[in-house]
């Protein structure tokens with residue numbers, strides 16, 4: 001599969017988002033649900049991605065955060081978060097990213113996370129590795145959790161697992177170099193694949209938050225599962241809502257923690 005056109009489509013839309021940020025103000029913001037914001041930038045970026053990507057791969061379907069849905073069972077489907085980290089974007093804080101994954105049947109086969117704060121393009125192709133602007137990403141020998149940083153997302157709209165979340169957080173405070181909450185799950189996962197973070201866990205995520213990042217982590221030699229390490233295919237994994245990820249050593253430490261602390265749905 002020639003994927004360079006996919007990467008260029010993601011780059012073009014990301015660059016458009018960066019240019020819109022220069023003129024952006026709070027009048028453009030709408031509230032979708034509790035603490036869930038959106039603007040014309042998210043919506044137009046999704047439309048641009050859908051048009052470009054489906055014309056590069058005729059017959060492909062889409063699952064997009066801003067309503068684009070035309071899933072083709074068993075076919076090729078794009079899973080699109082046009083702007084992951086919308087709250088950061090609105091507050092003019094990095095990071096925020098375009099996150100796009102391609103699923104073939106029930107397998108993730110291609111992914112891109114274009115992080116717009118540093119303008120870094122992370123890509124992965126199933127069985128062919130993960131890259132940042134052409135540099136190979138390899139976390140197979142990454143540090144254990146106690147010598148690393150953990151990324152997470154704080155609960156902001158669904159608070160049912162708050163006690164478990166706080167317990168996991170406390171264990172990470174004690175068992176790592178520190179915890180970071182940057183506000184873009186796709187970027188968190190890309191940065192696990194890049195070895196900046198050694199581990200990541202978050203609850204309450206949607207398919208478009210995690211699909212691209214899961215393939216990036218996996219293709220860099222790391223692991224990404226639900227909180228319990230359950231064997232799920234990619235179709236179910238992106239929909240399961242909870243992700244624990246890391247390089248192999250840190251993942252082992254973190255999965256022990258999340259599977260102990262959280263309760264299986």
Ligand code: IPD
Nearest residue numbers: 083084085086087153183184185
């Ligand atoms: C959000 C970001 C954030 C995570 C939230 C997501 P959005 O996506 O990934 O880091 O904590 O759960 O919803 O709404 O900015 O695309």
Ligand code: CA
Nearest residue numbers: 081084085209
């Ligand atoms: Ca998102």
Ligand code: CA
Nearest residue numbers: 065081083084
């Ligand atoms: Ca989004």
